[in-house]
Amino acid sequence: MSLLIIGMLILGLLLLAVEIFIIPGTTIAGVSGGILLLVGSILSYFEYGIDQGNMILLGSVITSVALFIIGTKTVGGKGMALESNLGASRVKKFDDDKADLRVGDTGVAYGDIRPYGKAIINSKVYDVCSTGGFIDDNCKIRVTEVGKTEIVVEVVV
Numbered sequence: 001m002s003l004l005i006i007g008m009l010i011l012g013l014l015l016l017a018v019e020i021f022i023i024p025g026t027t028i029a030g031v032s033g034g035i036l037l038l039v040g041s042i043l044s045y046f047e048y049g050i051d052q053g054n055m056i057l058l059g060s061v062i063t064s065v066a067l068f069i070i071g072t073k074t075v076g077g078k079g080m081a082l083e084s085n086l087g088a089s090r091v092k093k094f095d096d097d098k099a100d101l102r103v104g105d106t107g108v109a110y111g112d113i114r115p116y117g118k119a120i121i122n123s124k125v126y127d128v129c130s131t132g133g134f135i136d137d138n139c140k141i142r143v144t145e146v147g148k149t150e151i152v153v154e155v156v157v
Contacts, residue, residue: 005043009060012036016064020071037064101126105143106156109135119153128153 015033023029037060045053100122107121113135119128121143131144131154145152 001043001047005040005047005056008036008040008043009056012040012060013063013067016067017071020067021074024071034064101143101146101151103143103146107141107143107153109137109139109141111137113141113153119151121151126151130154 012033012035015029015036017033019026019030019033041053041057041060044056048056105121107119110118110120110125113119113128113130115130115133117128117130117135118125119141120126121128121141128141128151130141131152135141135153135155140156141153142156143151144154
């Protein structure tokens with residue numbers, strides 16, 4: 001019985017280490033390791049009594065917390081959180097993107113527009129919305145409205 005308890009505790013800690021350091025986020029190894037640690041600790045209470053069971057449980061908890069802390073500070077922790085922030089230079093406002101766009105400008109559909117799609121207007125690609133329904137690829141289009149959040153186009157007949 002003691003080898004079974006020791007094996008469960010060691011395998012539980014190994015599975016937790018695998019979850020933290022090698023494959024974080026899968027939860028299968030982490031949950032399995034936690035269950036093995038819990039069952040091993042409960043069996044240790046029956047096998048060794050309350051005092052030894054408490055020491056084994058405390059040792060399991062301390063080792064698990066230490067693994068988690070070490071994991072977040074080293075290699076495994078780099079995949080747990082976003083490390084860089086988007087800078088202002090990367091973010092482009094919608095208003096800046098359509099500053100040279102006017103009602104009446106013409107262009108061509110860049111792929112099908114049904115009712116949303118892309119169009120090339122003034123040598124730039126824009127996300128557009130059609131006033132009607134479906135507009136085929138390479139059809140001539142005209143800008144009918146430049147809104148705050150969308151550019152509305154129609155087919156030029």
